[in-house]
Amino acid sequence: MGCMTDDATRLLDGLLRLTVTMERDMATGLAAIGLTPARAHVLWELVAGGPQPQQALARALEVTPRNVTGLVDALERDGFVTREPHPTDRRAAIVTLTDRGDEIATGLVAGRRELAGQLARVLPDDRVTALADDLAVLADELDRLATDAAAARTDGAAR
Amino acid sequence: MGCMTDDATRLLDGLLRLTVTMERDMATGLAAIGLTPARAHVLWELVAGGPQPQQALARALEVTPRNVTGLVDALERDGFVTREPHPTDRRAAIVTLTDRGDEIATGLVAGRRELAGQLARVLPDDRVTALADDLAVLADELDRLATDAAAARTDGAAR
DNA sequence: ACCACATTGTGAAGTACGTTCACGAATGGC
């Protein structure tokens, strides 16, 4: 069991190390093309979900609508997106990728795919498959633990 | 090859999903005890490296000394650390954990170990071992890729 | 002993990301 605990710690260490490195890489790579992680996230969602009102973006990104306003302001200023009028609802503005924004965003998607390929290349194919499976299991478990913890906190607060 | 690419993408997806969930969990858990990720990071380093001047903390955390000043200000205000005078260098202040800070920080280490155990429990022992190995390999590769990319950028800038 | 240089920490100012609260404008159900 001492051995298992050891491996579990190694696993978590590896995971943390990967997350730290990935984030730093992402941030520097994005900075090179004039983007920040949060703004890139918006672009990403616009590619995935098409032109949307800010409300929808806020839901998709799980941030407040107010925050989306700021992010879109910056992206608009830098020429990545425009705010188009909604055809029927005059309150809503539809955030749309410019040509340049679309190019950049598509490049991000391609870059991500390429990174996945490069990473996978250092492991045998069957390992990659097993790894992907196991990570999914771990992610599920982590979600479950998080949900439980949140429920416990809510209970505590409610009492 | 289509199959391999697919698994590679699944791998990266799983990794990203784990990182997102882990970070959110961490942040909410820390907030419950009056800490932020950045401040917890300082506490963590103080447990690992013992009482240190801010300069050393800045190096360990890979942030600017100025930033450490702010983090230590907050931790001091909230009673997690104190600034003690350096025995020989009157410029330096040695950041030291208070009793409360030490308790909290030790709890963080324990919580991390417990999380590792809980996560590992959902997979067979041999899988955990393999997973830890593979993640280390991936982390190494990612570091290598990042280093290469940075070198390429430096070259480009130098020309 | 002295001077040049390096180091430690911090004030000032700026950027990014996120929040809450309040509010005007537009929608939509009844």
Added chain:
DNA sequence: GCCATTCGTGAACGTACTTCACAATGTGGT
């Protein structure tokens, strides 16, 4: 036509970073 809801944003704030400038201190060379 009215009232509740929704969409976006101004104002104000908290946190985490950065760079630049600077005073106080430490240190090595002559």
